Amino acid sequence: MDDLIKDHAARVRAVDPLVAGQDELHGKGEWLEVRDAVGLASTDRLDPDSLQATWSPLVVHRLQARVAGPDPETALGAVLDRWLARRRPDGPEQALSVSWPSRDTAPVKALALRGFMPVAAVAARRILPHTPAAPVPDVAVRRANQDDLDVVTGMYRRLIDYDAQFGWVTARASTTERLRESVAKEVLPLEWCRLAEVAGRVAGCVIVQPPTRTRWISSSVNAAPVAYLGTMYVEPAARGHGVGVALTDAAHDHAAAEGVTSMVLHHALPNPLSTPFWARRGYRPLFTQWIRHLP
Numbered sequence: 001m002d003d004l005i006k007d008h009a010a011r012v013r014a015v016d017p018l019v020a021g022q023d024e025l026h027g028k029g030e031w032l033e034v035r036d037a038v039g040l041a042s043t044d045r046l047d048p049d050s051l052q053a054t055w056s057p058l059v060v061h062r063l064q065a066r067v068a069g070p071d072p073e074t075a076l077g078a079v080l081d082r083w084l085a086r087r088r089p090d091g092p093e094q095a096l097s098v099s100w101p102s103r104d105t106a107p108v109k110a111l112a113l114r115g116f117m118p119v120a121a122v123a124a125r126r127i128l129p130h131t132p133a134a135p136v137p138d139v140a141v142r143r144a145n146q147d148d149l150d151v152v153t154g155m156y157r158r159l160i161d162y163d164a165q166f167g168w169v170t171a172r173a174s175t176t177e178r179l180r181e182s183v184a185k186e187v188l189p190l191e192w193c194r195l196a197e198v199a200g201r202v203a204g205c206v207i208v209q210p211p212t213r214t215r216w217i218s219s220s221v222n223a224a225p226v227a228y229l230g231t232m233y234v235e236p237a238a239r240g241h242g243v244g245v246a247l248t249d250a251a252h253d254h255a256a257a258e259g260v261t262s263m264v265l266h267h268a269l270p271n272p273l274s275t276p277f278w279a280r281r282g283y284r285p286l287f288t289q290w291i292r293h294l295p
């Protein structure tokens, strides 16, 4: 099995040296072994009142898989079939999720043929040493402070409502309250939150987790230090005038000044605004999340 995982990691490294963490399976779960593939299956059951429950359905069955041999698609298909045969939906809001290195395309047809669809990408870009970007005319970017609690919470909530359209993020009764707590206790005191103003009115915001808070994702990126751009939102009336560009430049400038070398983020792949926006800002996919909702 060690050789199989090593072969998997070598194939992924050859197509994307920026992907890390493929030479082991992480965490606890049920082991699945088939010819040329191994998997670790686990299930997350979320409290609907938790903030985490905003980011996915309530029950998410996850499979980590490592595949090798001459036919990676068949190997992935076999371990998926073993996993799917054991899954029995036992309540509402159940989904399956498999995260796969985006550039390791050889096996992924096995996911498509079993009804999985790509819903989100983890994307990354290099942060170059500090070179301040040219200011965007008429857009002022400033640091958010505790007085901005309501305005940041409101934009964060509108971002979730926008993202929820794509079928994974889910707004809940407690979402606004949990967001407000998170903005007050974590975002404003501990993270890098910037607001954009147009004619003196707040028009957008960006929130970045500094490297001290990105251990949950930095182990999947072969670069360090890593910051995580978790939130970007521009009010609909202000879109298309450079506000998003000004916020992104400010986030990159600050990260560079703090010694960050790589910025990562998630975006919904069906999002017609963010997908081209992030690609144009230099981000490229690292992992693709394939999902299937269970009836």
Ligand SMILES: CC(C)(COP(=O)(O)OP(=O)(O)OC[C@H]1O[C@@H](n2cnc3c(N)ncnc32)[C@H](O)[C@@H]1OP(=O)(O)O)[C@@H](O)C(=O)NCCC(=O)NCCS
Pocket: 136, 137, 159, 162, 232, 233, 234, 235, 238, 239, 240, 241, 242, 243, 244, 245, 246, 266, 267, 268, 271, 273, 274, 276, 277, 280
């Ligand atoms: C994605 C989103 C943040 C983009 O914000 P935006 O303010 O509309 O983006 P911008 O206006 O800065 O950039 C859009 C285009 O306008 C261009 N633009 C227009 N005027 C400009 C100016 N004065 N200066 C610079 N760029 C300008 C940009 O170059 C860009 O085009 P390009 O990507 O071809 O280079 C915004 O659409 C949004 O909030 N969407 C809903 C929520 C969302 O999807 N968030 C992202 C979650 S991951």
